[in-house]
Amino acid sequence: MADELILLDVHVSMFGMRVRVALAEKGIEYEYREENLANKSPLLLEMNPVHKKIPVLIHNGKPISESLIIVQYIDEVWKDKSPLLPSDPYQRAQARFWADFVDKKIFDAGRRIWTRKGEEQEAAKKEFIDALKLLEGELGEKAYFVSKSIAKLVAWAKRCMEKESVSKSLADPKKVYEFVLMLKKKYGFE
Ligand SMILES: N[C@@H](CCC(=O)N[C@@H](CS)C(=O)NCC(=O)O)C(=O)O
Structure with a gap:
């Protein structure tokens, strides 16, 4: 079964941009969902109950929050695609x-x-x-x-x-x- 990937994001967010660049570098397809931070979606509050912030990557129903942690996660899960971080x-x-x-x-x-x-x-x-x-x-x-x-x-x-x-x-x-x-x-x- 193909992976289900959803990105909760705000287009102008530099933290979101970081995750989008990582996904694009790896050539990974995902569903983009624009959030309204003045009226956060129930999904965002459920997926990031601690910080209630975007970006959140939801991979097969499981949320990953914090942009740098997301980038690292992407690099580790899609190892076969060109690496984002150095190996050393x-x-x-x-x-x-x-x-x-x-x-x-x-x-x-x-x-x-x-x-x-x-x-x-x-x-x-x-x-x-x-x-x-x-x-x-x-x-x-x-x-x-x-x-x-x-x-x-x-x-x-x-x-x-x-x-x-x-x-x-x-x-x-x-x-x-x-x-x-x-x-x-x-x-x-x-
Ligand atoms: N350290 C977080 C920062 C994320 C962040 O600050 N997101 C902002 C938008 S740029 C947000 O969702 N703010 C909503 C709020 O503070 O209620 C990361 O790297 O992902």
Whole structure:
């Protein structure tokens, strides 16, 4: 019997995009279900009762939550397709470290840029840029984070966008921007 895969997601979510890229890289078919976070579906609340957040991948009825855990799960279950993480344990640890860094530093500072004002906002902008610089330093002259030839962060992003698995999975930046504007209005951050 074929696997049943359902992804509960929100199109503009960077956590969701991460999972969509992983599924596309592996060439895995799945059913996409867009959630409305202002009115979460009973299925989302049932499948992720702890955090009540997207993305959730439901594999043959069993839920997996937290985007980085989902990506790892996908890599482990569909082992025969091209690997997402390096096979060397140290390299794997490094890949996970930088993914965690993106969540802890870049996402957090990015969020504070549009939810704070004045000094706090300026500090968040600085943190955001510093975090990007650190990431760029890690990328160095490599094409991707875990490989060898040349690039810098913007070139890396462009190279990623040349991959169909990425370009087709990422939300239009304008849609993300409009979504953030909507949130700013809703939560009074204007
Ligand atoms: N650490 C989680 C973060 C997921 C997350 O923050 N999801 C947001 C949308 S981008 C969400 O569902 N928020 C709903 C809420 O907080 O009620 C992951 O990596 O999957």
